[in-house]
Amino acid sequence: MKVLLLSGGRESSYLAATLNSEIDCAIFFDYGQPHINEQFYAANVADKFNVRLVCHVLPALKMSKGKFVVPHRNLLMLTAAAALGASDIWLGANATDYALFADCRRPYLDRAEALLNVKIHTPLIYMKKSEISEKLQTLGVSLADTWSCYFPSVLDGGGLQPCGECAACCSFDD
Ligand SMILES: [Zn+2]
16 A cells, blocks of 8 residues: 655645555544644645545644654654555655654664565655745645644634744745
């Protein structure tokens, strides 16, 4: 089974848009994230590109304001995908996130590949985030159609606004 880990952020949305018929499904994981609204964005982009979306609930991982790093989050999701029967997993990992997120680094993912006996595809790993954003828009996905912020604030009307400060918000400033 060929799957994409789809979070609704720019990288995985770009992969959903470009892989569509190459994968059997996209998987969204609910791990108790404060930004669970990203599920809505994942569902929309999957729908737009005719990708079947499957949602699974994982044990809740602790995320507190100002603390962006959830150790081994990718590994947990990759392991769950492998346990669900995936042989090939696409992940929107990007080298811009190397410093903060160990589990975005290719050597880490190489070891996960060997351990889980799956192929982990990271075609965007060395692409600039600004380039991902541009290409996404040429595919008809506006940046407002994706969600990357970890700690959105709730607006008076009930809507959510990106914080502009977290690692995900700042990573697109290049
Ligand atoms: Zn943010």
